[in-house]
Amino acid sequence: MNTIAPVFEDAEKGSSLWHDAWLRLRKNKLALFGGSVLLFMVVVALLTPWIAPYSYEAQNLDLGASPPSAAHWLGTDIFGRDVLTQIMYGGRISLAVGFIATAVALLIGVTWGAVAGYVGGRVDAVMMRLVDILYALPFMIFIVLLMVVFGRNILLLFLAIGAVEWLTMARIMRSQVQSLRQQEFVEAAVSVGLSPAAIIHKHVVPNALGPIIVYTTLTIPSVMLLEAFLSFLGLGIQPPATSWGLLISYGAETMEEYPWLLIFPGCALTLTLFSLNFLGDGLRDALDVRGSKD
């Protein structure tokens, strides 16, 4: 399909805005650091069943809790279980909740916001009224309620968290779509004669992606914090599964005698959240500028 060749042989390749953004991102050391750490965490989480030093259930009651040593790099808990292994398995859950719940929120929020923003009028008014009411509800209280009342079901956990986060996503998408709709190049597309579907597909969505990507990257840490919070209160992930939140709550209980049980899971969580936030901030800076205006 090399039709460009004959007529436009010496045409230079242009530098798209995505390309410019990538170049800008590459220069941001913090964002790169964050991205690498995140990648590392994800890879470790995926490979955990194969690379964890000990099996998840392996206990060593004789040993009990012990500080970091050659055999157990991060120490052991009161059942003699290897802390590093615990953190790795906990990470799988925490990261999974983070990504999946965010994906759910993304899907619902983006669709809702895009429809409301593009269609406008009464449909928009109704859709956003619903968002406003839900937004005003003190969700923290409801989530606690939900979790207690309906039991500690991991699926429900995802749904509950997703239900909180999709609202802001919808608002952002809607305001993006609304402002894009008024842009002259969209008007131009209308005057050329494109159908609304084609306009959304070719003109609106590609230009709305930027803030959506940024916000998604920044939602994941929010979600992970929420999961950790619920697990800490005993309402989230339940044993025998584990998450960083659970590990931290156990660690807090015995922190005087065995501080490593608190510190290491805490580091894992904080480091991951740091990375996500740096990456998100970096993306925001990189994608923000629309290129020189002249």
Place this chain on the structure above:
Amino acid sequence: MLRFMFIRILQALPVIFVVITATFFLVRSAPGGPFDQEKVVIPEVKKALEAQYRLDLPLHEQYFAYLGDLAQGDLGPSFKYPGRSVNEILFAGLPVTAELGLYALIIALCIGVTAGVFASLRPNTAQDYVPMSLAMIGICMPSFLLGPLLVLVFGIWLDWLPITGWGDIPGDKILPAVTLGSAYAAYIARLSRAGMLEILSQDYIRTARAKGLSEWRVVTQHALRGGLIPVIAFLGPAFAGLLAGSFVVETIFQIPGLGRFYVQAAFNRDYTMILGTTVFLSSLIVFFNLVSDIIAAWLNPRLRHQFQGGGS
């Protein structure tokens, strides 16, 4: 302005109503009642108890009866602590939580605004990176991690500050307030930095400089007004978050506040307690959001003007 306030208040009422209704039916639809966890109770006694607490009525009748009580400000008796009403327990715990929240908010505002504004004056330099990285830590370290760590360092290893209680030993309010406030300090720092950066790039700041104003006056007289509006608008959601955060902090530091009662009530299926606390807290949050919105709108002369219906 009054009209605006009135409309917002009207908008808030359905929300509270939805909260009450949803909570009521949610709680009741859960399996298990408040008395199921007790030791085995003789059926007749159980029936009498249920009658006393209106549990033998059909659900919708219970609902309307409850609404009636609510209208009179009566949140009902506690199931778990016979002889004490929800109102009593709530108002015992409220001052504690309120005080904790207030201190946390003050810490958050002072540290956050100072750091954020300071950072915004010299963006992309050390003056910017240092405060903002510290702020990032506040955001990335949840209170249930920070709290125990602070306790570990300052309470146990250094033994500078007490680690439990509230008002019993001097200084025991410091760690909880700092723990609760630090995440918000971080958010407020970021918000004020962003707000200030936005304002400082505006043309009218250049006008102020062209008039010969010192940088200090430019920032305080001209920039702060607009730059801090996002922070004011954030106060509403911040309050809601502080309340939620208090659950954790009160648990860690053994503080007898509302948050701790709420979590316990939830576990104990103490219906009226759960319902009462939820309704109360939700109303507070809605109220705070309302006040925050109104203040933010009032601070923006364009909006203020619009709502006064005046204009030339």
Place this chain on the structure above:
Amino acid sequence: MTLLSVDNLSVSFVTRNGTNKAVDNVSFSVEERQITAIIGESGSGKSVSCYAMLGLVPSPPGRIDGGTALFQGQDLLALSEAKLRAIRGRDIAMIFQDPMTCLNPFMKIGDQLIEPLTLHKGLAKGPAREQAMALLDEVGIRDPQAAMSAFPHEFSGGMRQRVMIAMALINEPKLLIADEPTTALDVTIQAQILKLIAELQTKRDIGVLFISHDLAVVSDIADQIVVMEKGKVVESGQPKAIFDSPQHPYTQKLLAAIPSGQKAGDTVAPDPLIRIENLRTWFTPTGGADPVKAVDDVSLEIHRGEVLGLVGESGSGKSTLGRSILRLVPITDGKIAFEGTELSSLEGRSLKQFRHRMQMIFQDPYASLNPRMTVYDTLAEPLLLHGLVNKAGLDEAIRELMDNVGLARGFVRKYPHEFSGGQRQRIAIGRALATRPEFIVADEPVSALDVTIQAQILDLLAELTKEYGLTMLFISHDLAVIRQIADRIAVMYHGKLVEEGSTAQVFETPQQDYTRSLLAAIPGADAA
């Protein structure tokens, strides 16, 4: 007596993309009680030179490389920040381009006005307010008392600029620097403000440094003109000399770019391609307030093959009229007939069939192009959509379009942000021509462009209309531009059509007062 003398000033900007010499060895002067105008297009360094003198250029990216700026015996560039601050707002005052954004929206007008007084002269609030009100009166604000407690957004652009002028003059400075003070204002308001500045200058014996991109505007009031291009001064002298015998090629280019002359009206047989009857486009804001009558009962004919110039100030409804014809905004009432077919009732598929016969060119060339589509994509879209070419002929068709609008073929895979404003507008024109329309609405197509580029694009449009026999509705606020390109003119004011006629008629024998005031406001009528 020389008030300000700038010698060999050089300013650079150091960014991560390299160092840019914004001002290169620039010298100019302002005499007491005289107006010196600095003329240049964007990027010429005219504003930066003045900002640098007052220390208003942010120091990390900006850097003063050398030169002196002598004001009352002191070199401004060598002064400490504290000393410079004392001079700013007291001895040298500045007014800026956009009155909308240059006043603090959160502070009352009165509070902002008295600041220079309380700061520099140590006056107490009471006497300061007295003086402020007196000055408001002097600049023509009707109710100074009420104005003091008002907020900026309550005023129109022209009034805000008056407030800015008052704020600048309140300390009785010796030198006033005005950075494009009228560029953002409507034509009639522009004339008023220019008059005000000239009056105040004589009355108060101050020197004025007037920065602009518009030679015509300054020709009326300047005693001396300095022309800058790409950071250098290319020519300077008295207005008469500059206009009569410009030496430097750039000056000549600038002069040539001033829209002049009148289009020799082609004898176009009046054959109405578009007929508009009692068109109403009203916008009703949610909340049931009074509707905004953007287009209010307008009836008009546009003849095949002609260029109809639609002129009006902001808020006149001219853009809305253009968009209404193209069905880009919903019409409230009335008829629009295109070659006999009633457009207002068409929908969906049938409307689409008409779309390729009428196209639009927008004002802001950057906003009207999808930043994520290459030139190829943008031009291909309409071609493919209306089935005008198949895949095989696409390249050829695009090549032809690019040649027609003067775009080098090598640019075909580049993105909008890689082009200059003029080039972007060419792309937009190419897109409009792609479907071989019969009718084009050009909505202020050159208003956002630099003067020299304006001339190029205007020529291009004139050429294309002739070559393809296009009918065009050319919307603009600039009568001089319209005069050059339009066969007939229609004048709009507050949504209504107030006058209509051939270009010659409207310019020589205007019927309505409003038209007369518009004509009177055209700058540069006195010079040349």
